[in-house]
Amino acid sequence: MAKPKTPYSWKKKRSKKKSMNRIITDQILKAFFHYTTDTISISDMDGDIILVNQAFENYYGWSMEEVHQSPSCFIPDDLIIETRQLFEAVRSMGVHITNYETIRKRKDGTLIDVTLSATPIVNEEGTIIGASCITRDITDRKKTEEALKATEAKYRLLIDHTQDIVSIYDETLKLIYVSPSIEQQLGYLPEEYTSLTGLDILHPEDQPLLLAKQQEILDTKQPLQFEARVQDKDGRWISFEIRGIPFVNDSGTVQNIMLVSRNVMERKHSEAALLKSEEKHRIIAEHTDDFIMITDINGDVVYLSPSHERIHGNRKQSGIVTLIDVHTDDRPLVVEHFKKLLATKEPQTCEFRYHCVDGSMIVLESKGVPIFSPTGECDGFIIVSRDITERRNNEDLLRKTEKLSMIGELAAGIAHEIRNPLTALKGFVQLLYPTLNDKKMYADIMLSELERINFIVSELLVLAKPQNVQIRHLSLVGLLENVLALLASEANLKNIHFHTSFPEAPIIAGEEIQLKQVFLNIIKNSIEAIAGQGEIHVSTRLLASNQVIVRLADNGCGISEDIMPRLGEPFFTTKENGTGLGLMISSKIIKDHHGSLHISSHKEEGTVIEITLPIVRR
Missing domain, CATH: 3.30.450.20 (PAS domain)
Incomplete structure (x- = not known):
């Protein structure tokens, strides 16, 4: 087919x-x-x-x-x-x-x-x-192999010549290798030490620790560190800081354990001495009245002494250093000194005003010192501040007392000599007044100027001798409202508005006429300092220390920095018709009432005046 x-x-x-x-x-x-x-x-x-x-x-x-x-x-x-x-x-x-x-x-x-x-x-x-x-x-592989060979040679050289004891054990703590440094540290030859086990020369109290650390290394396959005491050939116990390092084979099991032991006896002695020294300094820091602050290089607060509770209200332990409580006018000065401290690494000292938690203000003298590490790097800063408010007040009081004494002597010496001729001049002008006919205008000017001289002499006498004052309880708010009412018409003429804030009505003890004179002088100065439309703020604020602050602030022309230090000096004035005595007399009156007067101002920014007075009741 x-x-x-x-x-x-x-x-x-x-x-x-x-x-x-x-x-x-x-x-x-x-x-x-x-x-x-x-x-x-x-x-x-x-x-x-x-x-x-x-x-x-x-x-x-x-x-x-x-x-x-x-x-x-x-x-x-x-x-x-x-x-x-x-x-x-x-x-x-x-x-x-x-x-x-x-x-x-x-x-x-x-x-x-x-x-x-x-x-x-x-x-x-x-x-x-x-x-x-x-x-x-x-x-790259060749380079790696060569680097590995070089590294192995370095480590071998390091192990053979390090002062630390490097020993390698199997998982049963049978010693395999120990570095030659064993002789220097413990007095044993390497061949002598090899015949011992890790437990033979370990302190009995530390043996359970070593066994526990061995098991931890076997379980975690991670390095660890601990301290133990080892007996040297002469029988002395020496403390070692030991680092255990596992050698893990390819199957993931620990085949050997390497122990790197460092003699820490010198460190122990140093730590004990350091603790003793730190305890001394801690006692000093904890009980001093100075304010001690330690910061790191970034400005974070590391330590504050308990004395800070007086100005902070509580003991802050952390946070970054701020200037929020430093007086606004003094902040640039503090910043400038701190920058200089950073740049020069040299101690710097400055004075500044500081707002306390209770609302009061103190003057601090602070010294900043850099903290250097052993390598010369700046690790942080120590700032030690001392309250010098009382010292400054005493110095100011001494200066003012000397000025007042001088002015008082001057006033007492010339007041009589001036007033006698003034009385004669005023009497004869008044006697001649009816006969002057069309010349009466000149007589009026003469009488006005004579009254002005008499007023200046009267102000001088306020400083020259104690005044008979009638101290009684007064409503501070009522007193201020009365003064503002007296000056309201003058303020309206210049289109100046008063703004008030009186949350409470404290009662003070004082002489009404003198206190009115103080507030009239200050508010009138504010009105004169405002060109055209303006505002004047009058407020009160209660302090925790049974005191009240009266704050008067305007938006007038302000006072330049070069003039501020001279305020209160006798006969110093920037006004064409001023006597230069108003502020000095006002300060004296407030001082006689156990109060204080503080002025802060900047050119073209207005002026703030704070008057502190004690209160009888709220």
């Missing part, structure tokens, strides 16, 4: 399959040849390179044409003969070379370490027709 005819025979199908496989194989080979990162070169039987891949050109820098003209251009001169012999063996004897380490040269002259694999190329009859060569860059 004849076989049925088909378009394709089995033989043809097999030929087609082989052809397809060959196409696929060729494509794979071509893709590998062109896109692998390893360099590939093909040479013929004469040793001439007839083909290189793109990686070869990119890596070595030589083009195919250059390699074809000079097949040994990428081989160092001293390796050309060796390379020819290797490839001669590949071409003539069919030798396969695998991972042969050698050196190659780039076009820029750079020498690189490579591994070389060479195989013969045969045709379909099995005849060798050339050789292929694949090279891979191992420069």
